[in-house]
Amino acid sequence: MLNNLAICELLHIDYPIIQGGMAWLGTAELVSAVSNAGGLGTIGSGDAPTEWLREQIKQTRERTDRPFAVNIMMMSPFLADNLKLVVEEKVGILTFGGGNPGVYLAGLKEAGVKVMPVVSSVALARRLERLGADAVIAEGMESGGHVGETTTMALVPQVAGNLKVPAIAAGGIADGRGLVAALALGAQGVQMGTRFICSEECIAHPRFKEQILQANDRATIVTGAPTGHPVRCLENKLTYKFTALEKAGASNEELEELGRGKLSLGIMQGNIEEGSLMAGQIAGLIKEIKPVRAIIQDVMAEAEQIIDAMGKYKAKG
Ligand SMILES: Cc1cc2nc3c(=O)[nH]c(=O)nc-3n(C[C@H](O)[C@H](O)[C@H](O)COP(=O)(O)O)c2cc1C
Numbered sequence: 001m002l003n004n005l006a007i008c009e010l011l012h013i014d015y016p017i018i019q020g021g022m023a024w025l026g027t028a029e030l031v032s033a034v035s036n037a038g039g040l041g042t043i044g045s046g047d048a049p050t051e052w053l054r055e056q057i058k059q060t061r062e063r064t065d066r067p068f069a070v071n072i073m074m075m076s077p078f079l080a081d082n083l084k085l086v087v088e089e090k091v092g093i094l095t096f097g098g099g100n101p102g103v104y105l106a107g108l109k110e111a112g113v114k115v116m117p118v119v120s121s122v123a124l125a126r127r128l129e130r131l132g133a134d135a136v137i138a139e140g141m142e143s144g145g146h147v148g149e150t151t152t153m154a155l156v157p158q159v160a161g162n163l164k165v166p167a168i169a170a171g172g173i174a175d176g177r178g179l180v181a182a183l184a185l186g187a188q189g190v191q192m193g194t195r196f197i198c199s200e201e202c203i204a205h206p207r208f209k210e211q212i213l214q215a216n217d218r219a220t221i222v223t224g225a226p227t228g229h230p231v232r233c234l235e236n237k238l239t240y241k242f243t244a245l246e247k248a249g250a251s252n253e254e255l256e257e258l259g260r261g262k263l264s265l266g267i268m269q270g271n272i273e274e275g276s277l278m279a280g281q282i283a284g285l286i287k288e289i290k291p292v293r294a295i296i297q298d299v300m301a302e303a304e305q306i307i308d309a310m311g312k313y314k315a316k317g
Contacts, residue, residue: 002179002303006166007135007188010114011093012067014038016179016189017296018137018168019196021071021095022145022278023047024268025204028056032063033201033292042069042095050081057089067093069116074099075229087111095137098146098229100124105131116168120148125159125167135166137191143171144194144280147222147232153185160186174282176302180310183303194280197267199292205270208277215283224259227252234277238262 005016017039019030023046031041043060045053053070060068070091072082075098083104086094094108096117105128108115114134119125125136138159140152148155152171160167169182170191182190197204198212211234221235223242233239238258245255259276266275290298 002183002300002307005183005188007168010134010166011040013040015296015300016168016183017299018042018069018095018170018189018191019292020137020143020170020191020193021045021069021097022193022197023073024264025197025202026071027203028059028063030196030199030202030292031056031060031068033199034196034296035060035064035066035068037293037296038066039296040067040069040093042071044071045076045078045082046073047076047078050078050085053078053082053085054089057085057091069093069095071095071097072101073097074101083108087113100128102128102131105133118170119159120150120155122155122158122162126162129163129165133165135168135188136163137168137170138187139191140169140171141222141232142281144197144220144232144283145278147171147230152182156182156185156187172280172282174285176299176304176306178282179299179303180306194283195286195295196292197279198286198289199295200289201292204267207270207272208267209289211272211277212279212283212286213289215279215286217281217284219283220279220281224255226250227255231276231278232280233266234279234283236266236275236277237273238266238276 015038019034019041021042021044023044026044034041043056070086093114109132116135117128118137118139138156140155141147156169166188168189169187173190174195220232221239222230222232224231262276265271266277
């Protein structure tokens, strides 16, 4: 069984599978389902206010007594208050997205919070390890949402090889093959986002889930690079508008204005043309909406089968 990994011990979970904190979608329903199934669920606080986060922590605790995490985006307008709340509420595990949380690490460590920042470079991973990160989530540019520039395949072995703390691989992973590949690259586990959107428990709009099921390997595109906040989404009318504006040399203000409010329009209200449909390149592999428990069990079973079968590559004699 693949349960003797350092990350399982560190987080007190059964399986090395983390549900990535996703703005709007990382709610108590999904988070508790993942944690109850033996993985680590993550509340995605995105740019939601502190009261929303307080309520989600409460509801998650009503649904599970297993460990779960909170994800905080560095660009959240409620960053300071949400961090305070995580400490007050004694949520033991925090992940950070969208930047460098270095200045907060010492305080969080002192408060006994385990911190796992999302990184897209070796330099940032090393800096955050020095500052006390308990693990890092190395996220490649295949992933849904905000992205860096390096692929998971290239990033994970370089991050894992340069750190003493565990690395978790994210970006482009949706099945047992992805988990085994991540372990082979030196990771201790995986974080998945897009795969968990197509779960029964995720509150995403059914039309958004359907778009993921219909996607192929080339269905996503990265927009927003000129603003310094590149984002991977399913291609639609909105991304065409973005690309056209970017080509025309639009200002950051114009681009930011076009993006305002579009994530909830797409993923919650189901406006699949005008809204933003953040999803990763692995969308093309996802063909079925399943209960969270089945997703996790299937990933684990497939990974174990592959590891057993790989014995055949060993040289004989
Ligand atoms: C709809 C959506 C919203 C996301 N929101 C966040 C977020 O708020 N904070 C964060 O750190 N990562 C966010 N992510 C990234 C995921 O947590 C995860 O790392 C990523 O989806 C992994 O790649 P995959 O989609 O290929 O599985 C988001 C991803 C998606 C698809």
